[in-house]
Amino acid sequence: MSDLLERLRGRGWRMTAQRRVVAEVLAGDHVHLTADEVHARAVAKLPEISRATVYNTLGELVTLGEVLEVSTDKRAKRYDPNAHRPHHHLVCAQCGSIRDVHPTGNPMADLPDSERFGFTVSDVEVTYRGVCPNCAKA
Template sequence: MSDLLERLRRRGWRMTSQRRVVVEALDGDHVHLTADEVHARAARRLPEIARATVYNTLGELVLLGEVVEVSVHGRAKRFDPNAHHPHQHLVCTGCGTIRDVRPTATPAGLPERERYGFTVSDVEVTYRGLCPSCSRDLPPG
């Protein structure tokens, strides 16, 4: 299980049954679900959960810095519970699958002459390509 539930407990975040199923829906490796996918997972455990509750809970988790919104061009926003573990993303341009990868770029990696006086605090790198399934679907040639 991701450490999201434990992080929220340490913060003293009020854990209602609705919030709990949303957090549990975000559990797992390489989890980057849309809000609708989170709702579908949560509804399997708590059928009466409202879509608005899921959206509100995700918004609150993002504001708390416990979940990160991941935007993939032309696709619905996704939610990444891996907010406290440095990583970058590998995105399939075919199906939109997202995988977490170890970071290869750091703020210190940008030469001083390229910073234009900025104090760099964060780096976002996204690798794009085709996953094995989408590569297999390409016509030969």
């Protein structure tokens, strides 16, 4: 994820401590944090970082296509740094935990023209819901 910072610098981003910290927090697989969780972890590394900056930075990362916004059914949007490998999500209906998954098949091809209503369709998002092993035990 350090190459992320390189890529951003190449796009004319000014490199600040705050942005570096947000990028660090978002490193890894199966990471799907809410804005507030990102803020909490960022504060741990840089106590004076403000909520507004975290929101701004996340918004910029989404606009640049470096991070995806995921709306599972929870209240808050979640941010997924795994934007460069296409994937879908598997969500636990009880605890809300999320895994990245890679289904076979191509849902894009499954939508016939007659069902497109004149839209120019550019993207599909598939969300599987179920109960995770942990919650199943309880």
